[in-house]
Amino acid sequence: MLDKILRIATRQSPLALWQAHYVQQRLMACHPGLNVELVPMVTRGDVILDTPLAKVGGKGLFVKELELAMLEGRADIAVHSMKDVPVDFPEGLGLVTICERDDPLDAFVSNHYDSVDALPQGAIVGTSSLRRQCQLSARRPDLVIRSLRGNVGTRLSKLDAGDYDAIILAVAGLKRLALTDRIRHAMPAEESLPAVGQGAVGIECRLDDQQTITLLAALNDDDTSVRVRAERAMNTRLEGGCQVPIGSYAVLEGDDLWLRGLVGSPDGKQMIRGERRGPRADAEKMGISLAEELLDNGAREILADVYQGNSPV
Ligand SMILES: NCc1[nH]cc(CCC(=O)O)c1CC(=O)O
Numbered sequence: 001m002l003d004k005i006l007r008i009a010t011r012q013s014p015l016a017l018w019q020a021h022y023v024q025q026r027l028m029a030c031h032p033g034l035n036v037e038l039v040p041m042v043t044r045g046d047v048i049l050d051t052p053l054a055k056v057g058g059k060g061l062f063v064k065e066l067e068l069a070m071l072e073g074r075a076d077i078a079v080h081s082m083k084d085v086p087v088d089f090p091e092g093l094g095l096v097t098i099c100e101r102d103d104p105l106d107a108f109v110s111n112h113y114d115s116v117d118a119l120p121q122g123a124i125v126g127t128s129s130l131r132r133q134c135q136l137s138a139r140r141p142d143l144v145i146r147s148l149r150g151n152v153g154t155r156l157s158k159l160d161a162g163d164y165d166a167i168i169l170a171v172a173g174l175k176r177l178a179l180t181d182r183i184r185h186a187m188p189a190e191e192s193l194p195a196v197g198q199g200a201v202g203i204e205c206r207l208d209d210q211q212t213i214t215l216l217a218a219l220n221d222d223d224t225s226v227r228v229r230a231e232r233a234m235n236t237r238l239e240g241g242c243q244v245p246i247g248s249y250a251v252l253e254g255d256d257l258w259l260r261g262l263v264g265s266p267d268g269k270q271m272i273r274g275e276r277r278g279p280r281a282d283a284e285k286m287g288i289s290l291a292e293e294l295l296d297n298g299a300r301e302i303l304a305d306v307y308q309g310n311s312p313v
Pocket residue numbers: 081082083084152168169170171172173197198199200201
């Protein structure tokens with residue numbers, strides 16, 4: 001078994017490479033003698049940089065090429081930010097491991113201001129995340145939200161060039177890239193409910209590859225896994241792609257899981273919130289029942305509006 005070389009399909013952004021290296025290091029530490037190599041790839045999501053993701057097919061654009069490489073046997077595993085992993089997997093592939101979650105919160109990043117509340121009237125905030133846009137606009141309807149795509153480094157350069165008064169990024173991404181000094185304010189979940197899976201790294205592989213699945217099991221974190229399963233169950237039940245602002249965030253309090261969810265309109269004028277508390281064994285059930293409550297409380301209409309194009313995405 002240890003004469004095998006495990007190949008990780010990875011995008012080449014600094015964040016993707018950090019995550020792939022992290023999994024490589026952890027696998028080699030857990031399985032002395034195991035060889036782990038990176039197979040760097042370019043995805044469509046890396047090529048289409050000028051259009052909001054919600055309009056060009058969503059975050060799945062970042063994973064398709066990696067999945068094809070696994071199905072064709074050119075790679076054994078793919079490492080993903082859980083936030084970017086779509087609900088469905090191609091036949092034969094699945095998510096088998098979720099590593100310990102890093103900071104799940106959003107970061108307020110600015111060269112001039114300390115917080116959203118400190119921004120002047122009409123300030124320009126950069127984000128292409130409808131979830132962040134919705135929550136920012138609900139709090140401060142006067143803000144002008146402008147699209148912001150590209151790698152974390154590119155986004156920071158655009159801020160530094162003066163294109164924006166502030167931008168919102170994930171704390172976890174900034175930490176991984178050793179850029180925590182750019183964070184002015186970690187936005188608590190009450191201010192910006194995080195995205196499904198934010199801050200967690202997941203690993204996908206072929207479901208018939210038992211040898212790899214066994215090797216990956218050592219990296220699974222049960223607490224993270226239960227939290228992310230609750231968040232993803234909510235998202236799946238909502239059938240919400242990334243065209244709809246959705247936040248879903250679970251924490252453990254002892255053995256109890258506290259799951260909070262949000263569905264909003266992109267302009268922040270509508271916002272439906274709900275929560276569940278229950279035993280960790282009910283993670284998925286809680287996600288589904290919270291989604292159903294949100295749907296009954298108005299999320300159904302919001303989702304329908306967005307998909308019929310009545311809502312300014
Ligand atoms: N959308 C891109 C993306 N995917 C994952 C992260 C951050 C790391 C994570 O959430 O695990 C980021 C950057 C960001 O949102 O600032």
